[in-house]
Amino acid sequence: MKPLGPIPEGYQTLDGELAVGGRTASQLVEQAGQTPLFVYSAQHLDRRMAALRAAMPDRLGINYAVKANPFEPVLRHMAGLVDGFDIASDGELAIALAAGIDPARVSFAGPGKCDGELEAAISAGVTLNCESEGEAARTLAIGERMGIAPRMAIRVNPEFELRGSGMKMGGGAKPFGVDAHRVPDLAKQIIAASAEWRGLHIFTGSQALNVEAIIETQGNVLKLAETLSDQIGAPLPKLNMGGGFGIPYFPGDEAIDLAPIGDALDRLFDQLPDNLAETDFCIELGRYLVGEGGVYLTRIVDKKDSHDLTYLITDGGLHHQLAASGNFGTVVRRNYPVAIASRFDAEPEEVVNVVGCLCTPLDRLADKAHLPAAKVGDLVAVFCAGAYGATASPAAFLGQGPAAEILV
Numbered sequence: 001m002k003p004l005g006p007i008p009e010g011y012q013t014l015d016g017e018l019a020v021g022g023r024t025a026s027q028l029v030e031q032a033g034q035t036p037l038f039v040y041s042a043q044h045l046d047r048r049m050a051a052l053r054a055a056m057p058d059r060l061g062i063n064y065a066v067k068a069n070p071f072e073p074v075l076r077h078m079a080g081l082v083d084g085f086d087i088a089s090d091g092e093l094a095i096a097l098a099a100g101i102d103p104a105r106v107s108f109a110g111p112g113k114c115d116g117e118l119e120a121a122i123s124a125g126v127t128l129n130c131e132s133e134g135e136a137a138r139t140l141a142i143g144e145r146m147g148i149a150p151r152m153a154i155r156v157n158p159e160f161e162l163r164g165s166g167m168k169m170g171g172g173a174k175p176f177g178v179d180a181h182r183v184p185d186l187a188k189q190i191i192a193a194s195a196e197w198r199g200l201h202i203f204t205g206s207q208a209l210n211v212e213a214i215i216e217t218q219g220n221v222l223k224l225a226e227t228l229s230d231q232i233g234a235p236l237p238k239l240n241m242g243g244g245f246g247i248p249y250f251p252g253d254e255a256i257d258l259a260p261i262g263d264a265l266d267r268l269f270d271q272l273p274d275n276l277a278e279t280d281f282c283i284e285l286g287r288y289l290v291g292e293g294g295v296y297l298t299r300i301v302d303k304k305d306s307h308d309l310t311y312l313i314t315d316g317g318l319h320h321q322l323a324a325s326g327n328f329g330t331v332v333r334r335n336y337p338v339a340i341a342s343r344f345d346a347e348p349e350e351v352v353n354v355v356g357c358l359c360t361p362l363d364r365l366a367d368k369a370h371l372p373a374a375k376v377g378d379l380v381a382v383f384c385a386g387a388y389g390a391t392a393s394p395a396a397f398l399g400q401g402p403a404a405e406i407l408v
């Protein structure tokens with residue numbers, strides 16, 4: 001038997017089934033007309049944002065990293081909750097504009113922006129987080145040709161990273177951002193050119209559950225911003241301090257405590273140096289805002305024994321749930337939180353392997369999980385499915401196609 005990850009708070013039982021927004025798993029599947037299905041909970045998103053707002057200083061803006069979940073109803077909902085949006089392609093720009101988001105609230109980071117993407121962003125009035133000197137030069141040239149002053153910030157590749165974060169994105173050579181020591185020269189060029197200077201973006205990592213590490217990194221980010229601003233010789237209009245707040249996916253993971261992070265930021269904001277006194281600060285979060293608010297429902301289509309193992313074979317799989325299958329940036333596969341959604345209140349009775357319908361041994365949703373006795377036709381829930389599920393999985397693999405998605 002292998003343990004399962006912790007089921008996020010806020011999920012209820014109704015008529016013995018898992019319920020989201022007052023509707024049972026079967027009702028949700030009926031409403032959507034199919035499995036597999038991603039269900040996102042508006043109430044969950046609201047609660048998460050309310051907790052963040054309560055813990056963080058008023059002065060701190062909260063941005064949503066669209067790549068975590070670009071489903072349009074989710075974006076529209078987030079538009080009423082967050083201060084800004086971070087996008088990473090012209091595809092995400094188009095989705096954000098279609099969702100009615102004001103481009104003045106949007107910033108665009110990403111190491112390989114094509115000329116067409118720069119044009120689209122400049123004409124929309126989105127802030128570009130420049131990832132290199134070459135990209136900055138192209139941006140200025142395109143802005144000149146279009147007769148529009150581009151809004152430009154610089155993404156910094158800092159010499160430190162967020163300790164214990166799932167994905168290391170700072171420290172040493174990186175395709176992301178401009179090495180810190182080269183930032184002042186580039187910033188001076190941007191300010192001297194006909195661009196609107198928007199400050200710095202310092203992203204140091206993702207999926208951190210270590211509160212001390214988050215606090216230490218935010219302190220380092222502010223120190224680096226102060227130093228760079230001094231060297232640039234101009235105050236920073238904006239500082240995107242990155243994010244990195246993680247969520248518990250695996251057995252033993254614990255949710256981060258927001259209060260000490262907010263308190264530490266309060267203290268930092270109380271003693272800001274002159275060149276940061278007027279700065280707009282924000283953090284950018286993806287999975288922390290939406291990850292636990294989503295659940296993936298898939299139906300058991302076969303139950304079979306092989307040697308000493310029982311398999312629950314579902315109509316879903318890694319083509320929608322690459323991360324839960326253990327194939328998206330993990331070294332050792334561990335179980336996500338998984339449950340039998342149609343028997344949510346039943347006691348565990350058997351040890352089963354829950355797998356997807358793809359013809360590959362990689363397609364695993366839960367290994368040796370202790371679950372209630374399930375039958376063909378029952379629904380399986382994979383939690384923590386609100387971020388990097390639908391769009392970070394190879395939906396076209398084996399001709400399967402995308403899952404349905406609903407926001408309730």
Ligand SMILES: *Cc1c(COP(=O)(O)O)cnc(C)c1O
Pocket residue numbers: 065067068086109203205206207242243244245284285286287288387
């Ligand atoms: C992916 C990404 C994020 C969001 O990361 P989460 O772990 O989902 O919070 C934020 N900022 C940048 C620059 C990113 O690349």
